[in-house]
Amino acid sequence: MSDIFTELETDHQVVLRLVQQLHTPGLAPDARDRIVQRLVMEESKHEAAEEMWFWPAVRELLSNGEGLRNAGLDQEEEAKALLQQLMEAPAASLEVDRLLGELLPAVRAHVDYEQARVWPALRSALPPATAHKLGARYRSSYQNGPTRPHPRTPADPAVLKVAGRAAAAVDRARDALTRRGVS
Ligand SMILES: [Fe+2]
Numbered sequence: 509m510s511d512i513f514t515e516l517e518t519d520h521q522v523v524l525r526l527v528q529q530l531h532t533p534g535l536a537p538d539a540r541d542r543i544v545q546r547l548v549m550e551e552s553k554h555e556a557a558e559e560m561w562f563w564p565a566v567r568e569l570l571s572n573g574e575g576l577r578n579a580g581l582d583q584e585e586e587a588k589a590l591l592q593q594l595m596e597a598p599a600a601s602l603e604v605d606r607l608l609g610e611l612l613p614a615v616r617a618h619v620d621y622e623q624a625r626v627w628p629a630l631r632s633a634l635p636p637a638t639a640h641k642l643g644a645r646y647r648s649s650y651q652n653g654p655t656r657p658h659p660r661t662p663a664d665p666a667v668l669k670v671a672g673r674a675a676a677a678v679d680r681a682r683d684a685l686t687r688r689g690v691s
């Protein structure tokens with residue numbers, strides 16, 4: 509089992525690869541829609557699981573953790589709002605172009621913020637056994653997490669663990685009905 513940084517990095521790589529694919533010149537509209545859908549699902553699960561395990565550790569263990577966490581959560585809220593709008597925008601529309609134009613740099617900047625600004629301090633503060641335990645918890649929450657962005661869900665980990673589970677169950681039922689994510 510990997511520690512939380514390895515688990516987070518794996519998912520950051522997936523998200524960044526999807527972002528990269530969206531920049532492929534001449535990408536067909538239906539291929540792009542599939543990538544956008546996958547990005548929405550990956551981002552939704554990743555940020556929800558981070559809000560349960562990563563940010564609470566940052567807040568508790570780092571002296572400036574509260575500020576680091578709040579700035580990170582603001583970035584995640586902004587990304588979730590953009591993802592929500594992307595899901596609602598007509599496929600292959602100018603609106604989708606505009607939203608992607610905002611989302612892609614925001615996602616890159618957010619990953620960079622976490623990895624460069626927050627991880628080094630948390631790495632020094634987390635005992636290895638705790639980092640591994642958090643890695644397992646993060647992965648389990650990710651696997652059972654919501655597949656849609658749910659902006660405005662409070663980022664309180666206790667609330668998320670209940671509300672997030674309910675939202676995830678509803679998302680999965682909707683995914684099954686629409687065969688979303690099945691390609
Ligand atoms: Fe994040």
Ligand SMILES: [Fe+2]
Pocket residue numbers: 516520554558619622
């Ligand atoms: Fe992240």
